[in-house]
Amino acid sequence: MLHIINQSPMNSTTLDSCLNTANGGDILLIEDAVYAATRGSATEAKLRSAMGRFKIHVLMPDLEARGLGDRLMDGATPVDYSGFVELTVSNKTSQSWL
Amino acid sequence: MSDTKKFMFVNRKAPYGTVYALESLEVVLITAAFDQDVSLVFMDDGVYQLKKGQQTKGIETKNFSPAYRALEGYDIEKLYVEKEAMEARGLTEDDLLVDVTVLSRAEMGALMDEQDVVLSF
Numbered sequence: 731m732l733h734i735i736n737q738s739p740m741n742s743t744t745l746d747s748c749l750n751t752a753n754g755g756d757i758l759l760i761e762d763a764v765y766a767a768t769r770g771s772a773t774e775a776k777l778r779s780a781m782g783r784f785k786i787h788v789l790m791p792d793l794e795a796r797g798l799g800d801r802l803m804d805g806a807t808p809v810d811y812s813g814f815v816e817l818t819v820s821n822k823t824s825q826s827w828l
Numbered sequence: 829m830s831d832t833k834k835f836m837f838v839n840r841k842a843p844y845g846t847v848y849a850l851e852s853l854e855v856v857l858i859t860a861a862f863d864q865d866v867s868l869v870f871m872d873d874g875v876y877q878l879k880k881g882q883q884t885k886g887i888e889t890k891n892f893s894p895a896y897r898a899l900e901g902y903d904i905e906k907l908y909v910e911k912e913a914m915e916a917r918g919l920t921e922d923d924l925l926v927d928v929t930v931l932s933r934a935e936m937g938a939l940m941d942e943q944d945v946v947l948s949f
Contacts, residue, residue, distance in 0.1 A: 736845070737845070738845065738873050740872065740873055740916070740917070741842075741872065741873050761844070761845045762842045762844075762846075762873070765842065765873070765876065765917070768917070769918060770917075770918020771916070771917050772916040772917070772918075774918070790886070791886025791887050792844075792886075794883045794884075794886055795844055795883060795884040795886060795887045795891075796876060796879060796882060797879035797880055797881040797882040797883070798879065799881070799883065800881075801918070
């Protein structure tokens, strides 16, 4: 299953809700959620500990727009828009955590 | 001038996920025309507004970050960043587009108390 998150992890509980609820699968961070996967942020450790259960993907155009294209945390997978499409196709269901 | 008031703009949102950052910048530039004592505060996710190297081509959105560099030309020179917010996001002063004064949360609270007008974004 694909979990899509678009809210900043500092400003919303959506990342926590997803991590606390979902059993595993793919997580795709888009829009302000990309801040969660930046090196040195307070949320990096939280995502790292979730990596056993989830594969973390980050939409690079959103990370680059925010000036953090060179700060993607280790272990997270960068994707472009076609990668976004592939994730939605390869997963049977997706949940957007709005 | 005795009728000059102390205006503070409190910026707490990241730049592109919502329209708050851009709207704040527009209002700040308008305020500059009225010769007031203007302070800009960047706290919580607002700190991200000042990150260097924003490249918005991929999201087909206007990159408005260069405008922060132009504020000085409008005599808006009081920019304050909350230390704790910056550090929690893995950022340092070197990551920021402009020169700022870094204040602790407590110092920021004290600065807010000194204002005549506070506008929140």
